[in-house]
Amino acid sequence: MRRFWIAAAGVAIPTAFVTTVSALNSESTRVDVTRDAGQAISALAAFATCGWLAWRSTGRGRWAWGLIALSGLVAVVVELAEATYTLSTKTVPSLLVASDYGIAGALPLAIAGLLFLPRARRFATGRRTALDVAMIALSLIYIGSALSLPELFARSASPADAWIGLGSLAVDFVLLTVVSWTLRHSQDGLRPRLLLVLGGLSVIAVADCAAVVIAATGQLGGVHEILGSGSMYGFALVALAPLWPQREPAGADEDMPLWPDLIPYIGVGAVALTAIVISIRHQPMTGYAAAAAGGLGAILLGSHLISRSEARDLLLQSKRVQARLQEREAMLNSVVDHAPQGVASISVERRITTANPRLASMLYAPLQVLIGSVTDPFLPEDYVSRVFRSFAANGDGTAETYESDCQARRADGSQFWVHWSATPIRRTDGSIDYFMATFEDVTAKRESEELSAANLAQLEKLNRLKSEFVSMVSHEFRTALVGIQGFSELIRDQEMEKSEMKTLAGEIFDDSQRLSRMITDMLDFDRLEAGKLKLDLRQLDINDLVREAVEHASVSTRQHTFEVELQPGLPQVLGDQDRLTQVLTNLLSNAIKYSPRGGEIRICTRLNGGCAEVCVIDHGNGIPPEFISRLFGRYERYEDKHAGKIIGTGLGLAITRQIVEMHGGRITVDSVVGKGSEFRFTVPLATTAAAITRSA
Amino acid sequence: MKRILVADDDPASAELLAYFLESKGFEVGTALDGNRALEMGTSGNFQLVILDVHMPMYDGVEILQFLRKRHMLHPIKVIALTGDLSQEVHDALADGGIDSFLTKPVDLGLLHDEVSRLMVA
Numbered sequence: 058m059r060r061f062w063i064a065a066a067g068v069a070i071p072t073a074f075v076t077t078v079s080a081l082n083s084e085s086t087r088v089d090v091t092r093d094a095g096q097a098i099s100a101l102a103a104f105a106t107c108g109w110l111a112w113r114s115t116g117r118g119r120w121a122w123g124l125i126a127l128s129g130l131v132a133v134v135v136e137l138a139e140a141t142y143t144l145s146t147k148t149v150p151s152l153l154v155a156s157d158y159g160i161a162g163a164l165p166l167a168i169a170g171l172l173f174l175p176r177a178r179r180f181a182t183g184r185r186t187a188l189d190v191a192m193i194a195l196s197l198i199y200i201g202s203a204l205s206l207p208e209l210f211a212r213s214a215s216p217a218d219a220w221i222g223l224g225s226l227a228v229d230f231v232l233l234t235v236v237s238w239t240l241r242h243s244q245d246g247l248r249p250r251l252l253l254v255l256g257g258l259s260v261i262a263v264a265d266c267a268a269v270v271i272a273a274t275g276q277l278g279g280v281h282e283i284l285g286s287g288s289m290y291g292f293a294l295v296a297l298a299p300l301w302p303q304r305e306p307a308g309a310d311e312d313m314p315l316w317p318d319l320i321p322y323i324g325v326g327a328v329a330l331t332a333i334v335i336s337i338r339h340q341p342m343t344g345y346a347a348a349a350a351g352g353l354g355a356i357l358l359g360s361h362l363i364s365r366s367e368a369r370d371l372l373l374q375s376k377r378v379q380a381r382l383q384e385r386e387a388m389l390n391s392v393v394d395h396a397p398q399g400v401a402s403i404s405v406e407r408r409i410t411t412a413n414p415r416l417a418s419m420l421y422a423p424l425q426v427l428i429g430s431v432t433d434p435f436l437p438e439d440y441v442s443r444v445f446r447s448f449a450a451n452g453d454g455t456a457e458t459y460e461s462d463c464q465a466r467r468a469d470g471s472q473f474w475v476h477w478s479a480t481p482i483r484r485t486d487g488s489i490d491y492f493m494a495t496f497e498d499v500t501a502k503r504e505s506e507e508l509s510a511a512n513l514a515q516l517e518k519l520n521r522l523k524s525e526f527v528s529m530v531s532h533e534f535r536t537a538l539v540g541i542q543g544f545s546e547l548i549r550d551q552e553m554e555k556s557e558m559k560t561l562a563g564e565i566f567d568d569s570q571r572l573s574r575m576i577t578d579m580l581d582f583d584r585l586e587a588g589k590l591k592l593d594l595r596q597l598d599i600n601d602l603v604r605e606a607v608e609h610a611s612v613s614t615r616q617h618t619f620e621v622e623l624q625p626g627l628p629q630v631l632g633d634q635d636r637l638t639q640v641l642t643n644l645l646s647n648a649i650k651y652s653p654r655g656g657e658i659r660i661c662t663r664l665n666g667g668c669a670e671v672c673v674i675d676h677g678n679g680i681p682p683e684f685i686s687r688l689f690g691r692y693e694r695y696e697d698k699h700a701g702k703i704i705g706t707g708l709g710l711a712i713t714r715q716i717v718e719m720h721g722g723r724i725t726v727d728s729v730v731g732k733g734s735e736f737r738f739t740v741p742l743a744t745t746a747a748a749i750t751r752s753a
Numbered sequence: 754m755k756r757i758l759v760a761d762d763d764p765a766s767a768e769l770l771a772y773f774l775e776s777k778g779f780e781v782g783t784a785l786d787g788n789r790a791l792e793m794g795t796s797g798n799f800q801l802v803i804l805d806v807h808m809p810m811y812d813g814v815e816i817l818q819f820l821r822k823r824h825m826l827h828p829i830k831v832i833a834l835t836g837d838l839s840q841e842v843h844d845a846l847a848d849g850g851i852d853s854f855l856t857k858p859v860d861l862g863l864l865h866d867e868v869s870r871l872m873v874a
Contacts, residue, residue: 528839532807535836536763538858543769546861551776564765 061300068102068293071095079286090140096289097136100163102296103257104129110299117173122299124170125254129292131163136288164228167258168235174251176242185367186238188360189321193237195353196324197230201266202346203331229262236262237324241317250298257294261287328353399496403479405489407432407441419475419498422468435465436477448481448489457481462499473500533575540568581639582708585715592633592719596743599630599637599669600662606641607660613646616655624663630740636716637740643709644673644736652677652733667745668722676733685726689714713738755872756780756798760790760816761805761834766857770803773861774868787811795823801871803864806835806842814842817849830871834859 075095078088107126111119236255243251264287328350335342342350393400399416401409408431417424420435432441444459460478467473476497481489544561547553553561584590600623607619648658652675659674680688689710717724721741728734757779761767764785771781782799784790787808794802794816802820806813813833820829833846836857846854853867 532836532857535857536766539763540765540769542858543766543773543861547769547773547776550861564768568765 058302061297061302064300065297068099068297071098072289072293075286075289089143092286092289093136093140093143096286096292097133097140099289099292099296100129100132100136102129103292104133106296106299117175121170121173121175124166124173125295128163128166128170129295131166132288132292135162164232164258164261168228168232171235171239171254171258174239175244175247176239185360185363188356188363189241190234190238192321192353192356192360193234193324194230195349195356196328197233199328199346199349199353200331201226201230202343202349203335203340226266229266232258232262237320241320243317246303249301250303253294253298253301257291257296257298259291260294261291264288264291325353325357396495397497401427401494401496402482403432403492403494405445405491407438407445410491416496419496420465420467421471426468434468436463436475444479445492462503465496473498474503475499530575530579534572537568537572537575541565541572578708578712582712582715585712585719590719592636594631594633596629597632597634597637598627599632599671599740600624600627602634602637602641603660603662603671606638606645609642610645610649614649614655617649617652618657620657620659622659622661624661627662627664627669628742628744630669631743632720632740633716637720640713640716640738641671641673643713644738647709647736648673648675648677648734651675665739668739668741670737670739672735672737674733674735679730679732679734680726680728681730682728685728688726689724755800756782757868758782758784758790758793758799758802760784760787760794760802760808760813762786762808763805766805770859770864773864777865777868779868787813787816790816791819794820794829799829801830801832801868803832803834803868806833806846814845814849817846817851821850832864832867832871 072095075092078091104126107122107129111122111126114122236259239251240255268287332350393413396413396415399413399419401412401416403409408429409427410429412424412427414424417427420427422430422435432438440463447459448457458478458480460476462474462476464472465475465477476499477494479492479494482491482493484490544565548558548561581590603621603623607621611617611619645658645660652658654677656676658676659672661672661674663670714724717738717740722739724736724738726734726736755778757774759767759770759774759781761770761783762785767783767785771783774781782793784793788811790802790804790808791811793799802816804813804816808816811819813835817831817833820831830852831850832853832855833851834855834857835842843854852871855864855867
């Protein structure tokens with residue numbers, strides 16, 4: 058920057074000197090030579106700096122600056138020739154020839170240079186650019202015509218002078234047009250340099266025009282002298298341009314300033330101003346001016362039409378884009394509305410800002426109520442705020458989503474399981490704008506999972522029990538077989554008396570019966586489980602059955618006494634005689650088995666509601682409370698390590714319960730460990746059963 | 754006199770074994786539960802025990818371990834008898850140092866062979 062100001066001062070001093078000399082002493086050849094020299098020096102300076110910049114530039118820039126430098130060189134040559142002529146002939150050359158011949162040659166080079174300058178992209182179509190150029194040119198032509206230039210030339214000294222002047226003016230107009238156009242398309246970074254170049258060239262063109270006008274009208278003098286050295290000021294500015302420090306272009310996303318679009322209209326403004334001046338001075342309008350004004354009007358009309366059509370195109374385009382956007386938004390909305398999941402956007406303060414109908418139905422809350430309310434009544438407050446806080450305040454741009462199952466509450470207070478996810482939606486600066494959340498009701502899924510887990514546990518337990526049962530049954534069967542196999546082996550192999558043989562055969566018979574009972578139990582149970590057992594229902598006297606069962610039981614033991622308390626006149630029950638006998642036999646043999654020290658076993662019957670109730674009470678080992686619940690289950694047998702041997706399959710009570718329940722009765726047990734057990738079961742009376750059947 | 758202890762909680766089995774062994778000329782004592790079996794087994798009156806593995810109070814494996822501890826110098830012979838053929842029981846008995854292993858229902862001829870073999874050794 059300092060370099061620029063030093064150069065500017067260096068240029069200003071000789072320029073000021075030349076100006077002063079010209080203003081003070083007119084009409085002198087010395088002054089003329091001084092002025093020529095000043096012009097030559099500034100043109101030389103422009104040649105030097107622009108040439109240096111051209112040498113450093115590449116591509117279009119090199120061509121542009123090179124041509125501008127060349128134009129400076131042409132000007133130097135012309136000025137030097139003029140000064141030499143003035144000095145040798147001691148006469149000032151004809152003004153038009155001297156000042157414009159050479160400058161007119163220099164200016165086309167400058168124009169070509171300007172056309173090579175790098176241009177910025179502007180929002181302008183080709184026809185608009187053409188219109189703009191035409192508008193500037195016509196404005197200049199109008200102004201020139203209004204100033205009566207053609208007529209002035211008609212009064213020139215010679216036809217040659219007139220043509221040269223006219224040609225010179227035409228070049229000036231073209232230059233000004235190109236300058237305006239270049240300014241309109243200037244790049245931001247290049248603009249200071251460009252303004253200097255354009256300013257310099259404009260000064261040359263304007264001063265040239267003015268000098269031509271003044272020369273043609275013959276009004277020579279002080280002002281003319283200054284105007285005559287216009288190219289000196291112009292080239293001085295051009296020479297300074299390459300020294301202005303270069304700024305890199307700001308980047309691709311330049312904003313779109315409005316002022317370059319206004320440049321062509323400056324010309325129109327100048328036309329308007331000129332027209333006002335003409336009318337004030339009552340000057341007549343020439344044919345050229347009228348033609349130019351008419352052309353300008355036509356161009357303005359065209360420009361206006363183009364603007365309108367462009368505006369309409371833009372409007373249509375934006376409408377199309379808007380329609381597409383709306384269509385897309387509608388589609389997205391319908392996707393969200395009909396999504397099988399609840400969708401909501403939730404503010405950082407846990408307020409629901411949007412929600413879809415699915416979420417509303419999931420939470421039992423109308424959409425109008427849901428939107429705007431906080432999430433706290435539905436999701437645990439501390440949990441949600443903990444989740445929201447877990448997202449970094451400023452994301453690193455990677456996708457982040459929280460996902461988990463939690464218990465949620467509906468508007469009516471009922472609880473349900475929800476699988477939900479939250480994703481923060483961030484602003485451009487990374488801060489969280491709101492959260493996008495989706496909700497899925499997973500209650501049914503969880504329940505079925507829990508149910509299948511429970512089923513699996515049940516199956517595993519059953520499997521374990523079954524394998525224990527197989528192991529136990531095989532042991533029992535083998536124990537029973539010991540006697541059968543052993544005693545029969547003895548009878549076969551050993552000599553013995555007949556009485557002894559009979560005793561052993563009795564043992565074999567007892568063991569076979571034991572085996573047979575166990576097999577019957579297993580088959581019965583299997584049939585009961587499969588639901589294949591059919592009851593043969595008849596009217597029975599339960600007291601008779603009890604008496605028979607006790608009679609049979611008492612044969613098998615000598616240690617126990619039986620106390621029978623039967624309610625007389627008990628109504629008949631509806632039941633299967635064999636199966637009820639099996640129940641009684643089972644309960645009695647259990648009472649015997651589990652009271653190994655002997656004692657009293659009490660059996661009673663009584664009426665209980667619509668049923669006959671039978672109780673079997675022993676004073677044996679009793680059953681621990683923790684086992685009672687499993688007592689009637691499959692394969693369960695209570696085994697006390699410290700009690701005596703109990704033989705059986707463990708199916709007895711399971712079969713008993715099944716039979717009782719098939720009759721429509723119930724079986725219960727009360728027991729105290731060490732004191733004994735009391736089993737009770739009921740069988741519906743025949744009258745009750747009939748009533749139930751009828752009502753069913 | 755060769756004395757054998759039959760420990761079995763099933764009276765029929767115990768009776769059978771006693772009857773058979775007595776007929777073969779052995780003197781036989783019977784124990785119907787684990788407690789009694791332990792008492793009689795440690796008395797020193799028996800050279801051999803026929804042990805049912807499943808018994809109330811103490812089971813066969815426990816009795817075997819106890820007997821092995823008490824008779825370090827003059828080990829008593831033990832034949833295990835069980836209807837349970839599972840590997841765990843088999844392993845537990847083998848670890849306890851069982852002399853012979855027979856399954857129920859027992860082949861009396863095989864039992865006699867085993868008893869004779871162990872009594873001579």
